[in-house]
Amino acid sequence: MTGVSSLTGRLLVATPALADANFARAVVLVLDHDAEGTLGVVLNRPTPVGVDDILEGWGPLAGAPGVVFQGGPVSLDSALGVAVVPGEPGARTSPLGWRRVYGAIGLVDLETPPELLAAALGALRIFAGYAGWGPGQLEDELEAGAWYVVDAEPGDISAEHPEALWREVLRRQRGTLAMMATYPEDASLN
Template sequence: MSGMTEVSSLTGRLLVATPALADPNFDRAVVLLLDHDEEGSLGVVLNRPTPVDVGDILEGWAELTGEPGVVFQGGPVSLDSALGVAVIPGGGSVDRSPLGWKRVYGAIGLVDLEAPPELLASALGSLRIFAGYAGWGPGQLEDELVEGAWYVVESEPGDVSSPSPERLWREVLRRQRSELAMVATYPDDPSLN
């Protein structure tokens, strides 16, 4: 019997912070997993807008980002590096991914921010720029899932570019067809429960 169980990949899924999650970095966070395998996991927090305009750090990309046109804090790791996550409508056709875009899951993919923005401008449905990311070492995320820190739910392409990121945590929970929809009604201050 092998000690390493096959990790079924959660790439493309959302991690939604449970009210039990104590880490303030991830309070009510909605994380899109961009990579998940036995070597660890990487994702970006979708609901942490910063006051920084995209145009202030990546001029050419600013007009391609949706509202709000700010940089999002993707997580506590590598805050000085930028990640572009874009949805390509009809990104389902495997043979023709636009140059400068690498599929992560379905229509969601990573943008090469070194590429000229014009390469992607016509193909992009939505683009969001993240400073930093959330990372987990091998088995770390699995441990947190066992501890009940996260709900794992399906992502929808619109989650990446939600125009009201402050409502995303509740919206994602509310659309679940399970008892999770009830969690969306939790007051912001758990002591009120």
């Protein structure tokens, strides 16, 4: 990762030029980025599957729309929980079953009984699968212009209308990047 700082806790927003169907207009929250590679989850790919349909007891803790999200094309048969625990990082002990990733955002151990975390969680999303890049792979994609890197906000995890997240994240940026939010889905129709 020579010359590249950690992207953990930041968002990767797919540029219109990104041709991979798995990531077209994707907003990826980076959960881990180091010399061994990158792991993240796509925040704007809800599925029709309810959380309680696959993880009993977690449904009431999941924010609207209360469904499982496709976190990426890797390990679709595994589940990852990402949650926000309100409050200042370091102000108190992290709740049992939650590991801080960045700021108020962390990973939930889905083996933990949900009732132990219920009072502590401010927002929770369950993801089937994840997005992963090997060493240097994401850096190559960044250099090729496939992704915009922007700051995440805790509310991004629990966006009530996740299908609009790509435009919303771009719209809140400054300068020309904000104008990309108006880019048509099919530029050939312009």
